[in-house]
Amino acid sequence: MGRATLRDVARLAAVSPKTVSRVVNREPGVTDAKVAAVTAAIEKLGYRPNLTASSLRRARGRTATIGVVLENVANPFSSVLHRAMEDVARDHGVSILAGSVDEDPARERALVGIFAGRQVDGLIVAPASSNQGYLTAEILAGTPVVFVDRPPAGVQVDTVLIDNRAGAREAVGQVVAHGHRAIGYLGDLRSVVTARDRLQGYRDALADEGIRPDPAHVVEDLHTEEAAERAVHRLFALDAPPTALFTAQNLVTIGAIRALRTLGRQHSVALVGFDDFPLADLLEPGVTVVAQDPWAMGRLAASLIFRRLAGEYWEPAIHEIPTRLIARGSGEIRPAN
Structure with missing residues (x-):
């Protein structure tokens, strides 16, 4: 055929x-x-549209473009990733074409298809789908592909990750160390592999101290500030609400902070978030976070693409960027009794 x-x-x-x-x-x-x-x-x-005759093509069959598929370019984490990749690409005289998948597997595949049709020189993907075997043809054709933030399934390519489970374990350990035993979990969509890893890290930290989590304190499938804000209001309407919160995504953290301030509990409920965000250090109290380094992740992902394009070869590998606990005050609040 x-x-x-x-x-x-x-x-x-x-x-x-x-x-x-x-x-x-x-x-x-x-x-x-x-x-x-x-x-x-x-x-x-x-x-795949044939755009090889278009003005995008340049010497050696290259288009001077890299396709980048991110979760949501409006999210602070994704925007820093994008900017870091853009800076590396600019140093090579290459432009970035970027799109958001919004956790939609069909949109992920459609974006990859569009970029592949434009004959991009490489692809960087933060996946939403459960299997990326559809990329096999592009990889076999010699297109360098790097995954970022989440691991791929169905293909073997370079992947830039952080240890989400260990980072979450450290975050929850911070509030446990300050006397909390009733700790709520507010997490992203359970379909997201990083969210599942962070939930497991939460459970690990509690198991380390012999604490059994209250199922009523565990809330998943939050993906917006508004959803997180509503979830916090529900938690504090319980007869036995948590005394501390672990918020496992930056937009979830922002929604939780808004709810705590509305409830007048920002100085009595401890909170540690996963992912830093702008102005977190200027709030009162400052927001304690386990920070990823999206700048380092983006630069590394882009540099791997350009090393491949320059002819370097190595077996596909996981390239891990460490997290960092930043204590600013909210995670160090002790329980009232």
């Missing part, structure tokens, strides 16, 4: 070739239903 064409995609999706072209080029005016149909047909047929 030959390479799928735009007309093949149009036929399978029951739309016109023009509609397929508009979806591929992310032009406005196409209904959500048609975008979904075209995206599904592209994935099923393995269609």
Whole structure:
């Protein structure tokens, strides 16, 4: 079977070739239903637009672009990752093309497909899907691929990670060391591998001290500030609320802080967050966090791409960046009794 064409995609999706072209080029005016149909047909047929004749191509068949697929470029963590990658790319005369997946596996695959169709020189992916085997063709074709923040499944490529489980264990250990035993957990979507690792680190820290977590104090599937804020209000409506909180994602931390301030509990409930965020040190009390280093992660991920492009070879490996506990006051609040 030959390479799928735009007309093949149009036929399978029951739309016109023009509609397929508009979806591929992310032009406005196409209904959500048609975008979904075209995206599904592209994935099923393995269609890749042929842009090799476009003005993006340069000497040696390169396009001077790197495709970057992030969770959400508006999130402070993702934006620092993006900026660090951009700085490394600029030093090489290369531009970054970036998109957000918003924890949507279909969007991840669609973005990768768009970037691959534009013949990017390399791909950096923070995955949302449970299997990235769809990247095999790109990897076999020689496109350098690096995963960042989350490990891949179904492919073996370089991966830049932190030890989420150990970082969460240290975060919870901080409030345990200050006398807390009723510690709430507020976590991201349970479909996110880093969220699962951080929950396990929370459990590890409590097990270290012989503390059995109260199931009512464990709240998962929070992905926005608003959801976290509502969850904290529910926790403190319980007959036996927690005396400390571990918030396992920066937006969750921000929502929790807002709720504690509304409740007037910001000076009586300890809080340690995973991920730093802007102005965390200027709040009262300052927010204690286990900080990742997205700048180091982004620079390392981009540098691995350029080393591969320069012809270096090594077996794909996990490249780990350490976390750092920053004590600012909120995690050092002791329980009232």
